[in-house]
Amino acid sequence: MAKLLMIPGPIEVAPEVTAAFCVPPPGHLSPPVIAAHSRALKNMRAVWRAGADSQPFVVPGSGTLAMEMAAVNLCQPGDRALVVNTGYFSDRAANMLRRRGAEVVEVKAPIGEAPGPAAITTALDHGKFKALFATHVDTSTGVRVDAESIARAAGARGVLSVFDGVCATAGERFEMADWGADVYLTASQKAIGLAPGLALLVASPRALAAREALTVAPPMVTDWLEWRPIMAAYEAGEKSYFATPATNHILALDVSLASLVKEGMDAVFARHEACAQRFRALWSELGLSMVPKSEALTANTLSAVRFPKGASGPQVLAAVSEAGVIIAGGLHPKIKAEYFRVGHMGYSSSQEEHITKTLSALRGALS
Numbered sequence: 146m147a148k149l150l151m152i153p154g155p156i157e158v159a160p161e162v163t164a165a166f167c168v169p170p171p172g173h174l175s176p177p178v179i180a181a182h183s184r185a186l187k188n189m190r191a192v193w194r195a196g197a198d199s200q201p202f203v204v205p206g207s208g209t210l211a212m213e214m215a216a217v218n219l220c221q222p223g224d225r226a227l228v229v230n231t232g233y234f235s236d237r238a239a240n241m242l243r244r245r246g247a248e249v250v251e252v253k254a255p256i257g258e259a260p261g262p263a264a265i266t267t268a269l270d271h272g273k274f275k276a277l278f279a280t281h282v283d284t285s286t287g288v289r290v291d292a293e294s295i296a297r298a299a300g301a302r303g304v305l306s307v308f309d310g311v312c313a314t315a316g317e318r319f320e321m322a323d324w325g326a327d328v329y330l331t332a333s334q335k336a337i338g339l340a341p342g343l344a345l346l347v348a349s350p351r352a353l354a355a356r357e358a359l360t361v362a363p364p365m366v367t368d369w370l371e372w373r374p375i376m377a378a379y380e381a382g383e384k385s386y387f388a389t390p391a392t393n394h395i396l397a398l399d400v401s402l403a404s405l406v407k408e409g410m411d412a413v414f415a416r417h418e419a420c421a422q423r424f425r426a427l428w429s430e431l432g433l434s435m436v437p438k439s440e441a442l443t444a445n446t447l448s449a450v451r452f453p454k455g456a457s458g459p460q461v462l463a464a465v466s467e468a469g470v471i472i473a474g475g476l477h478p479k480i481k482a483e484y485f486r487v488g489h490m491g492y493s494s495s496q497e498e499h500i501t502k503t504l505s506a507l508r509g510a511l512s
């Protein structure tokens with residue numbers, strides 16, 4: 146029997162999502178694909194809690210492409226960007242922005258912490274920034290930032306805000322319209338609940354206007370101006386073509402988003418929180434400490450936990466695997482060997498069997 150995949154993405158996928166995916170590849174202009182594309186784009190606004198005037202994009206690629214699209218459509222050489230840095234993926238965002246020629250300022254915090262509101266507002270007040278980039282949940286540390294206060298602080302100062310939700314979207318509360326966030330991006334293989342292969346993002350009208358105002362166009366395949374009419378056509382149920390959509394993924398995306406919308410986003414967020422609490426109860430029972438330094442900073446989509454003193458990391462991972470569950474090692478280069486990560490997002494967070502099996506494999510390996 147295949148082992149249970151409990152890493153922080155890719156994750157286990159619902160059987161109905163796999164069933165939707167596993168068909169002979171349909172053409173991108175076939176009526177079922179266009180209908181699925183149309184429903185998926187509409188449902189993205191519901192899952193993202195985005196305004197009716199926002200633009201969802203579904204593009205073949207991974208989360209890194211979604212990040213790149215945000216960086217290159219909002220910033221051009223000479224623009225100033227503030228990165229709220231909480232780890233590995235914030236470093237990636239900063240590097241991307243620098244490659245685009247932006248001037249990047251980073252507010253940082255020690256590992257397991259996030260820059261506080263005062264540090265962020267002070268930086269915003271002194272930097273004349275065009276855009277702020279933050280990682281909603283940093284997969285390397287399990288740290289979740291206070292996205293609401295960051296989005297509001299940026300918005301109040303006329304600074305565009307971008308949130309990398311690759312390890313958060315559809316697992317952690319995010320109210321794009323209400324908080325005034327400008328881009329919220331993710332990838333298909335996390336809490337959205339599909340195989341890897343899609344970059345997914347929603348842009349606010351302000352973000353779209355910022356792209357239109359650029360004088361240095363982004364590379365063609367990342368350019369919102371190329372994709373936007375295509376997305377509008379698909380949403381309206383019309384045929385269109387720029388670059389071939391990942392047709393099987395579109396069919397699967399339609400099924401997974403429809404199921405999230407049917408459950409209701411409040412219920413989806415509550416499910417993730419309840420599931421995360423069960424994992425946290427195990428860490429306390431075993432006397433283990435998490436990488437995030439406080440409960441408020443601790444994500445619900447994954448746990449990043451320090452190994453017990455004297456334990457061999459590889460042996461713990463091997464014992465958990467022996468019990469039929471795959472978890473992940475550390476990712477943050479500075480503490481890589483000191484901790485492990487368990488994903489508890491998406492489909493598995495709704496499956497009692499998956500949760501119980503994982504908790505029991507971990508208890509066996511760690512106690």
Ligand code: PMP
Pocket residue numbers: 154207208209210212234280282283284309310311312332
């Ligand atoms: N940002 C975050 C927070 C991530 O967790 C990941 C992937 N683990 C990425 C960006 C990059 O996504 P991908 O690997 O799909 O390119």
